Amino acid sequence: MNRFLQNAIALAKMAEGQTGVNPAxxxxxxxxxxxxxxxxxLKQGERHAEVQALDMAGADAxxxxxxxxxxxxxxxxxxxxxxxxxxxxGISKVVYAMxxxxxxxxxxxxxxxxxxxxxxxxxxxxxxxxxxxFKAKQAQIPEVTLxxxxxxxxxxxxDNGQSKWITNPGVKQDVFKHRARHDAILxxxxxxxxxxxxxxxRLEGERQPVRVVLAxxxxxxxxxxxxxxxxxxxxxxxENTQLKTKEHGSNIQIIVLDDCSIETILKDLxxxxxxxxxxxxxPKVTSQFLQSQCVQTxxxxxxxxxxxxxxxxxxxxxxxxxxxxQTPQFEIDHSEIIDQNIKVVLxxx
Amino acid sequence: MNRFLQNAIALAKMAEGQTGVNPAxxxxxxxxxxxxxxxxxLKQGERHAEVQALDMAGADAxxxxxxxxxxxxxxxxxxxxxxxxxxxxGISKVVYAMxxxxxxxxxxxxxxxxxxxxxxxxxxxxxxxxxxxFKAKQAQIPEVTLxxxxxxxxxxxxDNGQSKWITNPGVKQDVFKHRARHDAILxxxxxxxxxxxxxxxRLEGERQPVRVVLAxxxxxxxxxxxxxxxxxxxxxxxENTQLKTKEHGSNIQIIVLDDCSIETILKDLxxxxxxxxxxxxxPKVTSQFLQSQCVQTxxxxxxxxxxxxxxxxxxxxxxxxxxxxQTPQFEIDHSEIIDQNIKVVLxxx
Numbered sequence: 008m009n010r011f012l013q014n015a016i017a018l019a020k021m022a023e024g025q026t027g028v029n030p031a032x033x034x035x036x037x038x039x040x041x042x043x044x045x046x047x048x049l050k051q052g053e054r055h056a057e058v059q060a061l062d063m064a065g066a067d068a069x070x071x072x073x074x075x076x077x078x079x080x081x082x083x084x085x086x087x088x089x090x091x092x093x094x095x096x097g098i099s100k101v102v103y104a105m106x107x108x109x110x111x112x113x114x115x116x117x118x119x120x121x122x123x124x125x126x127x128x129x130x131x132x133x134x135x136x137x138x139x140x141f142k143a144k145q146a147q148i149p150e151v152t153l154x155x156x157x158x159x160x161x162x163x164x165x166d167n168g169q170s171k172w173i174t175n176p177g178v179k180q181d182v183f184k185h186r187a188r189h190d191a192i193l194x195x196x197x198x199x200x201x202x203x204x205x206x207x208x209r210l211e212g213e214r215q216p217v218r219v220v221l222a223x224x225x226x227x228x229x230x231x232x233x234x235x236x237x238x239x240x241x242x243x244x245x246e247n248t249q250l251k252t253k254e255h256g257s258n259i260q261i262i263v264l265d266d267c268s269i270e271t272i273l274k275d276l277x278x279x280x281x282x283x284x285x286x287x288x289x290p291k292v293t294s295q296f297l298q299s300q301c302v303q304t305x306x307x308x309x310x311x312x313x314x315x316x317x318x319x320x321x322x323x324x325x326x327x328x329x330x331x332x333q334t335p336q337f338e339i340d341h342s343e344i345i346d347q348n349i350k351v352v353l354x355x356x
Numbered sequence: 357m358n359r360f361l362q363n364a365i366a367l368a369k370m371a372e373g374q375t376g377v378n379p380a381x382x383x384x385x386x387x388x389x390x391x392x393x394x395x396x397x398l399k400q401g402e403r404h405a406e407v408q409a410l411d412m413a414g415a416d417a418x419x420x421x422x423x424x425x426x427x428x429x430x431x432x433x434x435x436x437x438x439x440x441x442x443x444x445x446g447i448s449k450v451v452y453a454m455x456x457x458x459x460x461x462x463x464x465x466x467x468x469x470x471x472x473x474x475x476x477x478x479x480x481x482x483x484x485x486x487x488x489x490f491k492a493k494q495a496q497i498p499e500v501t502l503x504x505x506x507x508x509x510x511x512x513x514x515d516n517g518q519s520k521w522i523t524n525p526g527v528k529q530d531v532f533k534h535r536a537r538h539d540a541i542l543x544x545x546x547x548x549x550x551x552x553x554x555x556x557x558r559l560e561g562e563r564q565p566v567r568v569v570l571a572x573x574x575x576x577x578x579x580x581x582x583x584x585x586x587x588x589x590x591x592x593x594x595e596n597t598q599l600k601t602k603e604h605g606s607n608i609q610i611i612v613l614d615d616c617s618i619e620t621i622l623k624d625l626x627x628x629x630x631x632x633x634x635x636x637x638x639p640k641v642t643s644q645f646l647q648s649q650c651v652q653t654x655x656x657x658x659x660x661x662x663x664x665x666x667x668x669x670x671x672x673x674x675x676x677x678x679x680x681x682q683t684p685q686f687e688i689d690h691s692e693i694i695d696q697n698i699k700v701v702l703x704x705x
Contacts, residue, residue, distance in 0.1 A: 159656060159686070159702070160672035161510025169680045297662055307508060311686040311702055313646055315674030318667040323509035325664030331518045337508070337660040342691055342698050349691050349700055353508070353660055 009128060011035050011042070011074040012104055016133050018047040018056065019076040023136070024188030025214070027051035028149070028282040030077055030107075030140045034060040036098075038071035051280055055080065057089040061096045069097040076133050078107040079114040090117045100124040104133035109144045139303045143282065148273035152189065152304040153286040153296050154182065155322045156348075158314040163290060166316035168201065177346025178308050180210075182287075185306070187213040189285035191242075191276065195292035196222035205232045206287070207239070215239040217281065221292055223267045225250040234259055242279075244272050269299035294324050297335055302355060305337055309349040358477060360384050360391070360423040361453055365482050367396040367405065368425040372485070373537030374563070376400035377498070377631035379426055379456075379489045383409040385447075387420035400629060404429065406438040410445045418446040425482050427456040428463040439466045449473040453482035458493045488652045492631065497622035501538065501653040502635040502645050503531065504671045505697075507663040512639060515665035517550065526695025527657050529559075531636075534655070536562040538634035540591075540625065544641035545571035554581045555636070556588070564588040566630065570641055572616045574599040583608055591628075593621050618648035643673050646684055651704060654686055658698040 018033025025031075026048055034056035036044035044067070046059025054062070057079055061068050079089040079101065093101060101118050106127065118125050139150045156178065157163055164170035186192055187208045194206060199220055206218050218233060218241045225247025227234075234241060234256060241259045243250065244267050251261045264271055276284060286296055296302050318324075337353035344350070367382025374380075375397055383405035385393035393416070395408025403411070406428055410417050428438040428450065442450060450467050455476065467474050488499045505527065506512055513519035535541055536557045543555060548569055555567050567582060567590045574596025576583075583590060583605060590608045592599070593616050600610045613620055625633060635645055645651050667673075686702035693699070 157510075158683075159510070159654075159700075160670055161506075161508070165680055165683075166677040171680075294664065297664070305508075309700070311688050311705075312680075313672045313684050313686075314678075314680070315643065315646070315672045315683065316677040318510075318670045318673065321509055321667045321670060323662045323664045324667065328515040328665040329663075331514055331520075331661075331663070334507075334514070334664065335662050337662075339660050339693055339696055339698060342693055344688055344691055347688055349688060349698070351508075351658070351698055356660075 009074070009102065011037050011072075012102055012128055012130065014042070014045070015074040015076045016104055016130060016136070018045060019136065022047045022049050024190070024283060025050065026282065027190055027280045028144070028277060030137060032056040033076045035074045036060045036064040036068055036071050037074065038064075038067050043067040043071060051282070052085040055086055055089050058086070058092050061092055061098075064096075070099050072100040072102060073098050075101065075103045077105050077137060078103045078110065078127075079118065080107065081110050081112045081114045081117055090114045093118065094121045094123065098123060100126065102126045102128055104128055104130035105137050108141055142303065143277070148270070148277050148301060149190070149281050150283045151273070151286060151296065151302050152185065152283070152306060153293065153302045154185065154306040154308075155293055156308040156310065157322050158312050159309055160313045160315065161322055162314045162316070162318060162320050163322050164320040165314050166319045168320070170202075170320070175346050175348065178348050178350075181345055181350065183208045183210045183213070186216055186285055189216050189283045190281045191217040191219050191284045193219040193221065193284050193286045193288070195288040196220060196224075196227055197291060198287070198289045199231055199233055200226070200228065201289070203231050203233075205236055205238065207236070216285070217242060219244065219276065219284070221267065221272065221288075222247075222250070229253065229255040229259070242276075244275075269295050269301055273301055290320055290322055290324055293322050297323055298325060300335065304355075305353040307351045307353070308345070309351070311347055358423070358451065360386050360421075361451055361477055361479065363391070363394070364423040364425045365453055365479060365485070367394060368485065371396040371398050373539070373632060374399065375631065376539055376629045377493070377626060379486060381405040382425045384423045385409045385413040385417055385420050386423065387413075387416050392416040392420060400631075401434045404435055404438050407435070407441050410441055410447075413445075419448050421449040421451060422447050424450065424452045426454050426486060427452045427459065428467065429456065430459050430461045430463045430466055439463045442467060443470045443472065447472060449475070451475045451477055453477055453479035454486050457490055491652065492626070497619070497626050497650060498539065498630050499632040500622070500635060500645065500651050501534065501632070501655060502642065502651045503534065503655040503657070504642055505657040505659065506671050507661050508658050509662045509664065510671055511663045511665070511667060511669050512671050513669040514663050515668045517669070519551070519669070524695050524697065527697050527699070530694055530699065532557045532559045532562070535565055535634055538565050538632045539630045540566040540568050540633045542568040542570065542633050542635045542637065544637040545569060545573075545576055546640060547636070547638045548580055548582055549575070549577065550638070552580050552582075554585055554587065556585070565634070566591060568593065568625065568633070570616065570621065570637075571596075571599070578602065578604040578608070591625075593624075618644050618650055622650055639669055639671055639673055642671050646672055647674060649684065649704075654702040654704075656700045656702070657694070658700070660696055
């Protein structure tokens with residue numbers, strides 16, 4: 008693999024999780040074997056990676072090669088299409104690592120027609136990075152990561168609701184890192200009531216994602232930490248029209264929907280520019296998400312204990328019993344041991 | 357670590373799982389830097405490792421050093437004490453890797469009194485190998501490994517009892533390897549009835565462990581595979597005295613106990629020379645074992661799917677709800693991915 012293309016992919020990875028409903032893209036402009044410009048798309052609505060790299064290169068872009076992690080875009084969004092900018096800059100060759108299947112007209116063809124040499128060097132890393140983005144864009148819903156911390160026998164708490172100390176400091180740090188890579192953290196009203204969580208990122212210098220509370224019936228106590236800490240905006244989804252009249256802080260936005268299904272909420276979040284959601288909730292919301300088929304990444308932390316009881320707080324409970332072959336299936340991405348907990352990262356099959 | 361002592365430990369490992377209620381021990385006799393004899397204890401009642409190695413060394417044992425994975429024994433069991441043999445053989449130095457805390461009189465002292473130089477080179481690998489053996493011998497119960505194959509949400513089957521295809525060929529091969537390292541495989545009458553398993557080792561050249569069925573109430577169908585395949589002896593534990601009169605094959609032994617608790621059965625198995633038991637059962641027997649605190653090693657295979665339902669077949673269910681700090685705790689030994697299943701090996705804390 009070409010090292011400049013690797014650089015472009017590395018630049019994209021740096022910006023992952025901060026580009027909302029846009030893909031993270033990196034780009035490098037190379038002339039006579041020297042990097043003359045580099046860039047990454049850093050925020051939705053701002054300059055694309057190619058534009059930044061070309062701007063940095065200035066006159067050096069003439070006759071240069073541009074490496075991009077994703078096929079250059081061809082549409083007018085909040086910014087003009089990148090293919091225009093590449094043609095205007097006098098670039099002679101474009102190398103990219105992943106085809107953008109969501110484009111109406113392929114950037115590749117437009118560039119070729121303009122007399123530019125175009126090379127598609129497919130890269131597995133880039134594919135892994137963009138697959139979820141493509142799915143999300145096509146469905147117009149955010150990329151969803153669901154996280155649960157459970158006992159070996161799959162329970163989030165004892166039958167009495169005791170759940171503190173299931174996980175430990177090492178796992179918490181890991182969770183903070185994941186939170187920081189998402190636009191929003193979503194939980195249910197039950198979890199807010201039971202645990203009074205802040206759902207923030209307690210890591211030096213990291214940004215705080217938006218917090219989303221699913222409160223279908225609207226039973227909420229607006230004096231809880233999440234609602235009063237003013238750390239980041241809080242979006243509350245409810246079917247209860249009365250909730251709007253309840254007194255609450257200015258950082259809280261109440262969104263009343265006729266139907267608070269997972270799909271409806273996700274579509275609404277996407278329209279608000281939320282490109283990725285990290286779900287941390289109790290069995291009810293967790294089970295709703297798993298049944299919705301919208302979970303692309305599932306992260307389970309197993310603590311090395313068995314809890315028993317009747318399984319009131321098993322993380323996945325459904326009213327319907329599906330035949331085994333119709334139950335949600337995943338593929339293991341990887342597994343690691345963190346502070347005597349087993350972390351398993353799975354991807355939807 | 358001395359390489360000859362490592363050899364002795366390696367020899368012990370080769371015989372692990374085939375020595376019944378005796379420990380697996382390896383031994384090497386070295387003279388002038390050359391191995392002149394080696395041995396391992398291969399079967400309960402047969403020659404100990406030291407005796408085999410000394411016999412092989414013959415006259416060369418005179419003035420030689422003997423390396424043993426475990427402190428030489430001092431008691432008359434089915435064979436005379438090894439310390440006598442070592443002294444008679446004219447050995448000048450004994451090096452061993454783990455103290456045998458179950459000996460009435462320490463082999464170390466007896467050898468030293470006989471004028472032999474004795475060196476205890478504690479080895480972590482040897483300690484790990486013998487810790488469970490010591491516990492088992494002191495409690496007079498076999499070493500217990502409990503294995504479950506479950507969904508990510510901790511279920512052995514859907515609420516309808518569908519469980520086939522939870523695991524896959526790679527996991528099955530791994531299970532065969534584990535079975536072959538134990539004296540007995542134990543399951544419950546429910547599993548026999550539901551799955552009609554053979555509980556054999558389908559691996560070239562491996563021996564078949566004894567099979568044990570826990571059938572408290574005695575509901576068994578003696579025409580099932582396990583009872584008719586004549587592969588190995590089958591021990592049936594029951595509280596039902598009528599079971600003895602039911603017609604069954606000659607390889608089946610019915611043991612009627614007043615109380616078929618896990619502890620009682622394990623003690624009885626130990627008296628019959630069963631030093632290690634591998635438990636593969638449904639939620640009922642699995643939960644009884646986990647509650648008994650007799651499980652030293654817990655092996656969980658997680659298949660990458662979530663099953664949901666009400667959790668009728670969650671692997672660990674109890675009538676009592678314990679405070680979290682009193683639930684069975686484990687330590688992760690290691691974790692690996694086998695054929696898209698996560699295998700987690702845990703040890704009792």
